Amino acid sequence: MAPSKVAAGMNGQANRANIAKSSTLVPATAADTTSHDEFAPSGSEQWMRERAELLKGQVRHLFNAILEALDVADLVTYVDTLERLGLENHFREVIGVALNRIRAEEPESHGLHIVALRFRLLRQHGIWVSSDVFDKFRDQTCRFSSSLCSDDPSGLLSLYNAAHMAVPGEVVLDDAITFARGHLMDIKGKVKSPISDQISRALDIALPRFTRRLETMHYITEYEHEEAHNSLLLELARLNFILVRALHLRELKDLSLWWRDLYDTVKLKYARDRMVEIYFWTCGMLHEEEYSLGRMFFAKTFGMVSLMDDTFDVHATLEECHKLKEAMQRWDESEVTILPEYLRMLYIKTLSNFKEFEDILEPNKKYRMAYTKEAYKLCSQNYLQEAIWSSQKYQPSFKEHEELSIMTSGLPMLTILTLVGYGDEATQEVFEWVSSVPEMVRAGSQVTRFLNDLSSYKLGKNKKDMPGSVETYMVENGITGEEAAAAIAALLENRWRILNQTGMDIDHTLLPAAQVVVNMARANEIIYLHGRDAYTYGADLKDLVTTLFLKEVPL
Template identity: 45%
Template sequence: MASGSCITPKTASVFHPTVWGDFFINYEPKPLQRSEKWMRERSNQLREEVSQLFDAFEDMVEKMNLVDTLQRLGIDHLFEEKIETTLNIIHSAEFDSPSLHDVALRFRLLRQQGFWVSSDVFNKFKHRDGSFMIDITNDPKGLLSLYNAANLLTHNEETLEEAILFSRHWLELMKSSLKPRLAKQVSRALQIPLPRTLKRVEAISYMSEYNVHEQTYNPSILELAKVDFNLLQHIHQKELKVITQWWEDLSKDIGLDYIRDRIVECYFWSYSIYFEEEYTRARMILAKFFMLTSLLDDTYDTHATLEECRKLNVAIQSWDASDVSVLPDYLKKFFLKVMSNFMEFENELEPHTKHCNAYNRKMFQLLSGYYLQEAEWFHNNYVPSFEEQIKVSVMSAGIQALSVCILVGMGDIVTNEALEWAIGNNDAVRAGGEVARFMDDMAAFKNGRNKLDVASSVECYINEYNVTSEVALAKISSLVDDAWKTINQAHIDHRDMLPLVHRVTNLSRSMALLFLDKRDAYTYSKDFKGTMESHFVKHIPL
């Protein structure tokens, strides 16, 4: 392509078609094994039974195991106040256990909840020279707990860096000789450590592993997890029917045939942030926002000429329907639909939270500006420096915009302080952008990027420092690990708004899943269909 060219050949879609089509529009869920009324009554009954365990257990280790079990089965959202009270007690109480599993479990539970715990608690398992005792390798369950706990490290915590290397090495060696249940948990953790794993993903696996052979087994807890999963899945299926119909109507109206047709994947991304019943509105707004930003990204990346990109950005920045006249025909309907959808977002909010949608719109406008900058670089054959590239691309990854949108539909729980935190692109928000950008770029480098994409951070690093791709990928991977340290620190620094920090962190957890092993399960979603079916189609047998 000639330098400075304003002409890009119009492309048909470079992406595979949707793997879902109108599946959820026509989908008739299999009847629940019991009526919804029975399941809700049973859920309430079981919640009461499980709730009593918090008072029944006096031993600290029993309390910790109870909290861990509820979290791993994905039903901790039903006991938030009880768990917070219990972890406050655990944090303030003396604890001097010789068990590596117990020490590591306490460390992980408390750090996840924003309590500061020193890594010195692991010194009892180390020699005077700082190396870990080889004896602890005889305790694979404890070693796995150490590995998961150590992945909540913040910056400059060498003990936890060493713990990760030590435990990972030994777990890799022993995983093939472990009992099946523990071997599965080790394999999952070595792929994605538990603190970086989406709760809903862990719950599906753990429900099949939590049984009578588990020391902490309680049949009421397991039944509640299954009932709750199926009740929520029934709600998610109804939402998928609505949002798939929304997308079918929108895509027919605007007629853009070059984009990634990924509405179910967008919904999965939104669901990974919040799956609970009370967040239906927030989930739907976020899924639509995901899809609209994906449309915008694909327009800038794969189809529009540079002149069209500039005109589209002008229209988006002015946010005035009269500017539609400057756009080419194929973008006029798109622009007007974006505006009408943002108006619908606002209409769904309570009067005292409607002002939040202005932040949503501002984020969409900022994204447009970053997409345009990347288009300018591409069309002018310009390869930016590594620093220059990530300054723009970490923002174009969209995590700041999505972090704001996450909060918009959540209602009164969201404070102005929380909104300002997200808008300010500080700590966990910026670090989430780095996780998204660098994992995306490593996947693109492995799979071959779209020919109309700007040079990635991996390519810019190779170009600037004249290194091999292996060196560049190792560097980018280390930056992902650094970003996670910042995210972990944010849980401690912002404990006053921890529920919201957790939601924003779920964005990074979703990236860990969708870009696992340098795949891109959003763009190339065929191989991810089975995972989504386990969340949205298959019941958990009671």
């Protein structure tokens, strides 16, 4: 995400024309086509919806029937399958019942795969379970037994994924990651598909940090090749994936038309043109049909804040930055005259789009826009602070940098914007919680910032950018850039663990917001994988975007 530093990943030799280069990602898909039938299987959408509803009823009946009959091992596997097939939102109540039973029964007689799978599922759902469950797989020296390596690739993979739900200080899970990763790297070329593909994915991004939509895209194909696959679940998963994709393509078309009008109207050619990348990011964060409004609010606001951020970062003079910040604080179209001519349409369009957001909301939800406007104003204030530091060539302390970049990461503001599009589960208490920037939101913001800054360090920075966290840490501690990058990577891992911890500590009424924060962090792992910056350099996402939105899913 990190719209506040969208220019940070630019190579130092790149000029502003490169910053503004249009998206390379199948733009015709969104803006120039009205039908996607050539990418869908035979059968109308209405037929697919009716068939999916029938299958959901059958799966729900089956699930209820087996809740008591299955042992905990089978129940854990069934819940995991539903979630990886992208069906969790259709069966939340029955999954909740299943998790209560899974929580109550420890699978003491089961092997590593089931023990690790149960551990990961419970922790991902905010339920604490002790890492002591892995003690029986360790030898007298407290190391994981070498006997796990040769005959249990599924167990090793499950252990590796489960260990990424660690909280700070869980040394046993540090050991588990090191142990499992080493052996998975040794065997990944020796095992067959689909587990070889799952191992490769996990070694890039562990399952708890991987976006759910991309996992579903892969797993639907992999599940078909499992001997014990359930044909009912497989058909429902395929239909559901196709129906959700159809909605995504309609949204992407609408967003592309909206964006083209905005981008061409504000005429800020130094700012990047990246709506397809933004929408891919959005779907990685939040893909379910019921969150359509949240996706649209997120994507539109991301686009607008990116224009504002690029203005602060790569184009405006310091005086113009002060004026833009002042206008945003006043939030009144009559104040447009304080701005230079070239920024006036950006200001007018920002205010008018926020008014449209408010008009869409039901009367009892309009209060949410007050939180949104304050968060957006705060963004401009913090962007100005970055511009001041950059102009003065001020070298902040690492603590100063960290406190500012938590806010300029964009995550606190974009979390609020996303929740504005939610239903009744997004209560005023939820908005108050996010607005206070609690520990979980701070940790999610730091994941965003550290991923972005590691990418910036690798790719090179724009000359107007203030120092990133890597450079700041390097100067403050008198170490090399590579040593500083390693230290920031360690801090990144720690912030993921804080996300895990806070997800199990917070009141469950706050879980809607907590899940948004975690999902944003997951999406960032994709965007900044291996130090790339796929928002600035959209071509890095081309194959993923094409596969996610266009590849045929057979029924």
